[in-house]
Amino acid sequence: MSTFYDRVGGSAIFAELVSQFYARVSVDPILAPMYPSTDMKAAAERLQLFLEQYWGGPDTYSQRRGHPRLRMRHGGFHIDSAARDAWLSCMRGAVDGVDLSQELKDELWKYLESAAIHLVNQPD
Ligand code: HEM
Numbered sequence: 001m002s003t004f005y006d007r008v009g010g011s012a013i014f015a016e017l018v019s020q021f022y023a024r025v026s027v028d029p030i031l032a033p034m035y036p037s038t039d040m041k042a043a044a045e046r047l048q049l050f051l052e053q054y055w056g057g058p059d060t061y062s063q064r065r066g067h068p069r070l071r072m073r074h075g076g077f078h079i080d081s082a083a084r085d086a087w088l089s090c091m092r093g094a095v096d097g098v099d100l101s102q103e104l105k106d107e108l109w110k111y112l113e114s115a116a117i118h119l120v121n122q123p124d
Pocket of ligand 1: 050065088112116120
């Protein structure tokens with residue numbers, strides 16, 4: 001069985017997805033102040049490597065950063081439902097913009113949506 005990473009054709013789709021996502025984050029009123037304004041490229045690379053690893057690609061993320069522990073790594077950010085929705089809205093635009101079949105987009109989206117819900121750490 002091939003991995004999702006293989007089915008989407010490898011790294012290029014993740015690079016495109018993350019690039020479109022960060023273009024939106026950098027102008028989002030809630031998210032932009034949360035991200036490192038001087039080094040968005042490094043943040044984009046971390047997200048890209050994480051997603052590639054999650055979907056069965058190379059494990060470069062963990063080689064560089066260790067175990068993902070996403071909930072812990074997001075503990076320092078104020079993630080309420082508005083931040084979650086802003087993140088998902090940037091990501092929805094990015095997913096819609098990449099060149100993938102609807103079926104693959106749906107699979108990608110299902111994961112991203114549930115992961116974002118899981119990272120909320122502030123009550124409304
Ligand atoms: C729920 C809304 C979310 C918000 C507001 C948020 C915000 C952030 C912020 C501000 C950073 C720091 C940027 C950096 O310097 O790397 C970050 C890092 C990161 N985020 Fe999120 N995030 C959210 C959801 C997600 C989701 C759903 C995923 C995965 C599917 C994810 C994966 C990551 C990864 C892999 C990193 C880099 C971790 C590291 O190695 O240090 N985030 N996030």
